[in-house]
Amino acid sequence: MSSENLIELDDLLDNPTPRVPVSLCLDCSGSMSGQPIQELNEGVAAFYSAINNDEIARYSAEISIVTFGPVQLETDFQTLSTQSCPPVLKANGNTPMGEAVQLSLDTLERRKQEYQTNGVDYYQPWLVLMTDGSPYGGSISLLNEQVNRVARLVEDKKLTVFPIGIGDGANMEVLNRFSPGRSALKLQGLNFSDFFAWLSKSVSKVSQSTPGDAIKLDVEGIKGWAEL
Amino acid sequence: MSDGAGSAQFSHFGARLVAERASIMIARELKKLLSLSNEKDRISNWLISGLQKELLELSKRGVQATSSDRARLALPSISEQPRITCDLKALSSTLVLVATLKDKYITFHIGDGVIGIENAYHGVRHEVRVASDPDNGEFANETHFVTSKDAAAHMRVSIGSLDHPVRPVTGFVLMSDGPEASLYYKPTHTLAPACVKLIAACRELPHEKMQPQLTSTLKNVIAKKTGDDCSLILMAR
Numbered sequence: 001m002s003s004e005n006l007i008e009l010d011d012l013l014d015n016p017t018p019r020v021p022v023s024l025c026l027d028c029s030g031s032m033s034g035q036p037i038q039e040l041n042e043g044v045a046a047f048y049s050a051i052n053n054d055e056i057a058r059y060s061a062e063i064s065i066v067t068f069g070p071v072q073l074e075t076d077f078q079t080l081s082t083q084s085c086p087p088v089l090k091a092n093g094n095t096p097m098g099e100a101v102q103l104s105l106d107t108l109e110r111r112k113q114e115y116q117t118n119g120v121d122y123y124q125p126w127l128v129l130m131t132d133g134s135p136y137g138g139s140i141s142l143l144n145e146q147v148n149r150v151a152r153l154v155e156d157k158k159l160t161v162f163p164i165g166i167g168d169g170a171n172m173e174v175l176n177r178f179s180p181g182r183s184a185l186k187l188q189g190l191n192f193s194d195f196f197a198w199l200s201k202s203v204s205k206v207s208q209s210t211p212g213d214a215i216k217l218d219v220e221g222i223k224g225w226a227e228l
Numbered sequence: 229m230s231d232g233a234g235s236a237q238f239s240h241f242g243a244r245l246v247a248e249r250a251s252i253m254i255a256r257e258l259k260k261l262l263s264l265s266n267e268k269d270r271i272s273n274w275l276i277s278g279l280q281k282e283l284l285e286l287s288k289r290g291v292q293a294t295s296s297d298r299a300r301l302a303l304p305s306i307s308e309q310p311r312i313t314c315d316l317k318a319l320s321s322t323l324v325l326v327a328t329l330k331d332k333y334i335t336f337h338i339g340d341g342v343i344g345i346e347n348a349y350h351g352v353r354h355e356v357r358v359a360s361d362p363d364n365g366e367f368a369n370e371t372h373f374v375t376s377k378d379a380a381a382h383m384r385v386s387i388g389s390l391d392h393p394v395r396p397v398t399g400f401v402l403m404s405d406g407p408e409a410s411l412y413y414k415p416t417h418t419l420a421p422a423c424v425k426l427i428a429a430c431r432e433l434p435h436e437k438m439q440p441q442l443t444s445t446l447k448n449v450i451a452k453k454t455g456d457d458c459s460l461i462l463m464a465r
Contacts, residue, residue: 006429006445011422012410012453018368119415121368158366210234210456211340211364211371211405 017059018121020207021077021111022199025104027131027166028067032091036132036166036190041089043192048086050200057200060207064107068100069093069137077111094137097174101129101146105153123206125159128199129178130187132166147177154180164195164226185226194225229459231341231404233320233373237301238312241291242283242319246374249282250275250336254327262332265387272383275336279374283319290314320373323383324360324402326463331391333400337384339371340364342412344419346399346427346464347392354398356423360384362408371405390465399427399464406458407450431464 024044028037044065051057059081065074067089074087108125115122127150135143153159163175163184175184187195198221205218222228230246232239253275254261264271290311293303303312322339335343343360363382364371372382390397401423403411411420426445430438446458 004441004444005449006441007422007425007449009449009452011420011425012449013413013420015409015412015414119413119417121364121414123369124367206369208455209369211369 016118016120017056017079018123018207019062019079019115020057020060020123020203021062021064021108021125022203023077023104023108023125023127024063024065025100025127025129026065026067026089027095027097027133028089028091029069029093029095029133029136030091031133031169032166034091037089037091039190039192040130041086043196044086044089046193047196047200048080048084050197051203052080052084054200054204054207057204057207061203062111064104064111065089066100066104066107069096071096071099071103073103073107076107095131095133095135096138097129097131097135098140098143098146099138101127101150101178102142104129105146105149108159123209124157126203127159127161128164129161129175130164130166131170131175133169134171135174143174147174150178151180162199166190185222185228188225188227191225198222198225229324229341229402229404229461230321230374231324231339231406231457231459233322234456236320237318238291238293238297238314239318239320241286242375243321245282245286245319246279246321246323249279250323250325253278254325254334254336258327258329258334261327261334262329262387268385268387269380271385272380276338276374276380276383279323280316280379283375284316287314287316287319291319316375320375322371322404323374324404324461326400326402326461328390328463331389333388333390333397335360335384335386338363338379338382339373340405340408342401342403342408342419344401344403344423345397346401346424347395348398349395354424354428356399356401356419356421356427358412358417358419359386359400361417362405362412399431399462401427401463402461404457404459406454406456407446407460409456410450410453426460426462427464430462 051061062077062079064077067074070093161179163178165172165186172184230243232243290313293312324341325336327334337360340362344356345359346354346356348354451458
């Protein structure tokens with residue numbers, strides 16, 4: 001004897017998908033001209049494509065891109081179901097890293113406020129900071145402020161940060177200051193594609209986590225794109 | 229009800245202990261608890277310390293992990309090691325509980341999940357509202373558990389009266405975070421009107437019809453909207 005249902009699917013509510021906000025803060029200064037910016041563009045495009053093809057991450061991951069220098073918000077936070085194509089990044093200008101990180105964090109805070117106002121759940125935000133050089137052309141005191149701001153957020157478990165150096169000119173000492181407890185990593189050559197593939201899988205994992213889950217990064221996978 | 233934390237190895241054992249022991253503890257002291265409406269902190273501390281003591285004893289004594297648990301976690305076989313000891317954290321679970329006695333009720337809630345309360349208006353119209361919201365912390369994959377260090381501070385206790393001249397309490401709905409996904413609307417902290425239908429069914433149908441229909445509803449309707457496991461308790465008068 002088949003049982004009847006007490007309610008049907010039409011009776012159920014649709015809640016907003018919990019979001020994973022990911023801020024990419026990318027050095028697009030003059031030194032990134034030529035092959036580096038081309039590889040970066042291809043890596044970001046591959047990242048968008050991988051997220052777009054993931055059933056859950058497509059509605060969960062929200063990506064914002066800030067480039068420097070000059071400091072620009074290329075894309076504000078939105079899911080790939082509404083913006084499936086990445087911007088095309090161009091190399092130009094200096095490396096005002098402090099100003100760029102400030103814009104990334106301010107944009108993240110604003111987005112979190114919007115989630116809270118609209119009753120949308122969200123996971124711990126991610127900040128990916130990539131540079132091929134040293135900070136130049138921006139305010140040193142602002143850079144120090146943003147370093148402290150990021151470090152505090154990481155220590156309070158309010159942010160996950162991935163500082164990544166590109167090439168031999170990358171100032172790893174500055175990048176390490178952004179990452180208390182975990183050393184900054186250097187990309188193997190211009191292997192943006194493998195890094196962004198790893199990032200998309202990591203984001204997908206977060207978007208499927210449930211209360212109590214500790215997110216364990218794929219450390220083995222890191223060996224595929226980082227110099228360790 | 230108690231929902232085990234997804235990533236905690238033996239949270240199903242923790243959840244079972246919490247559900248059973250909390251029910252027994254509260255049933256024994258219910259009359260006294262209902263008179264302590266100004267001492268909710270004391271009530272929380274009493275319940276949490278009692279449950280954590282039992283959970284700690286279980287963690288040291290060891291759980292009787294099943295063959296499938298052992299295969300999943302690459303643990304020794306039952307004959308090699310009948311009981312598996314663990315950290316307290318491995319037994320993490322939430323708690324959602326309602327108890328009534330005569331004209332009073334008390335609710336206990338730590339973690340996610342929802343408690344809904346139904347009132348009747350002028351004996352005719354029923355409406356359900358949230359008595360206790362999910363408590364997820366800032367992030368979607370965070371919540372509080374009975375095993376958490378600050379569990380007592382995050383335990384929400386409320387005591388109320390079932391009788392009211394205009395809008396008496398006529399039912400409760402308790403749900404874990406699985407059904408919460410489709411019966412509780414997060415932006416407005418409200419419950420689906422479907423909860424009234426569910427409580428009405430509990431009130432009207434005999435047990436032998438209600439139970440299989442509730443099972444079918446959970447399996448074939450509510451579970452379709454979530455990847456999580458689903459628990460639902462209905463109380464009606």
